[in-house]
Amino acid sequence: MFVSYRAAIGASVLFGLVSGAAIAAGDLSRQTPIEVTVALGSPGKHEFAPKQLKLETGKLYKLILRNDSNDPHYFTSHAFSAMVWTRKVQVTQQRDGKTVTLAEFKGAMREIEVYPGHSAEWWLVPVAAGRATDLRCDIKAADGKAHADLGMTGEIVIE
Template sequence: MLRICLILASFVYLNLTNVSAASATNIPASLLKQAATEIRVSLGNSANELIFEPNHLDFVSGKRYNLHLVNPSSQKHYFTAKDFADGIWTQKVEAGKVEIKGAIHDLELKPGAEAEWVFVPLKPGNYSLRCTIAGHTEAGMTGKIAID
């Protein structure tokens, strides 16, 4: 009975984290203990320009990253890249004293907020990034993400 419960718990966990059993077993435990490569992205800037800085991000499949997101502007912004998020394994998202695990598709950063998204890219491809607040995408708050 305990074995069945463990199998069911593993299945539920893998579905909640948006990773198949095969791809989860392909992530070596040693990779998760290695220091993540930090990439810093600003959502907007202090002049309230509707931009991502930088607006092009490159990642390598199978490598661990810490995407450090900051919002130095006086308005909230979203980091939305659903297809990208579906092609990675998220270890965690940290914001303040909160750590979130599981499937993440977008993050909202309020003025002055910071968040860290630790993940391992799994699916090579080119993905779109945008802020989904009305008018922000149209004003140019877009970007590209590539996984090699």
């Protein structure tokens, strides 16, 4: 009886260590984010670059939305926002060669506007596979057309 009690305790401890390791492996706060940069236009051009993003479920991404153009731009996709869990969105600025965080937002995001010469970082985890074909910028240009009408559309594929 003493031997089987000791074996049972040992098995319980071993099982606890193994299941604890499995839980830690899924801890999103310990993942190193995969950086993906999207250019929101460039001087004289209304486009997302790249035009198509490919992401995987269960991985932490830092989606860097960089606007090097002279116009503000939206990164809008209602379908995409329904397929991800947002950890945070940070507004950043370059100062003396370093990235400085100016503001941080938490909760569901569907649209992010980035002003000329600035960036935002969307920390997210895709939780559902699918294809979001509604990525667009709906800001109006001087001629009254939306940037999306001028080619600023895209697609996000989550596998």
